[in-house]
Amino acid sequence: MWPCDGLVTCPGCTPAFQTKPDQIPVTLYATEGDQRVPKIYTKTGDKGFSSTFTGERRPKEDNIFEALGNADELSSAIGLAREFCLDKGHTFTYQLDKIQCILQDVGSNIATPRSSARESHLKRTKFNAQVTADLEAWIDNLTGELPPLTKFILPSGGKSSAALHLARTVCRRAERSVAPIVRSGEVDPDVAKFLNRLSDYLFTVARYAAVKEGKEEKIYKKSE
Numbered sequence: 001m002w003p004c005d006g007l008v009t010c011p012g013c014t015p016a017f018q019t020k021p022d023q024i025p026v027t028l029y030a031t032e033g034d035q036r037v038p039k040i041y042t043k044t045g046d047k048g049f050s051s052t053f054t055g056e057r058r059p060k061e062d063n064i065f066e067a068l069g070n071a072d073e074l075s076s077a078i079g080l081a082r083e084f085c086l087d088k089g090h091t092f093t094y095q096l097d098k099i100q101c102i103l104q105d106v107g108s109n110i111a112t113p114r115s116s117a118r119e120s121h122l123k124r125t126k127f128n129a130q131v132t133a134d135l136e137a138w139i140d141n142l143t144g145e146l147p148p149l150t151k152f153i154l155p156s157g158g159k160s161s162a163a164l165h166l167a168r169t170v171c172r173r174a175e176r177s178v179a180p181i182v183r184s185g186e187v188d189p190d191v192a193k194f195l196n197r198l199s200d201y202l203f204t205v206a207r208y209a210a211v212k213e214g215k216e217e218k219i220y221k222k223s224e
Ligand SMILES: Nc1ncnc2c1ncn2[C@@H]1O[C@H](COP(=O)(O)OP(=O)(O)OP(=O)(O)O)[C@@H](O)[C@H]1O
Pocket: 010, 011, 012, 013, 014, 015, 040, 041, 042, 043, 044, 045, 046, 049, 050, 051, 052, 053, 060, 065, 066, 068, 069, 070, 111
């Protein structure tokens, strides 16, 4: 099975996987009888360079791959938090599912630097700004069920909540790494806006998880 349907880039996919199966170079396959099995490794990144979706080769420490890696890590952190939340029967996990899918779109947009993108690339990786408004609606609904915030709270409140706080901090790193590539015009500013709102959502939903589980949130106290 293909890691993606060939229509979007995904941080877990090589550009080769982003093409249709019949376009995959033969070297990607190991032969098992009549069945051609795709290999996950191409070895093309072994020398510290990798490809953008536009076909450019850039060093792995390039801002684009830094941001792409952070978006990937963020989705992984949310994935782990989601597992804890599922164990507790939280009703908001569908939101985390949707966010993980949107993060694939974030990755697609980041992996397509505008300076080398053709019209067809831009069309395929266009980011839908509406999703930020969805986040805002979720934040407002969750906040309505929370006690007002009067003190600094520390990441705590049970495993679901603490994992969501960790995801929030990864989100903020992703946002920091996207800032320079948005400023240089390589990435859609709506991606930065989405990440900014997403950290607010993760903060709110972390608190919500703690409250729903009846877990205490640790309050900051100045050390004597
Ligand atoms: N270390 C990395 N951090 C973030 N993004 C990366 C990294 N390495 C590659 N990428 C991006 O993710 C895509 C998939 O990664 P992958 O590991 O398959 O690339 P590669 O290292 O160039 O190839 P290979 O692993 O087959 O040698 C790449 O095409 C590139 O856009």
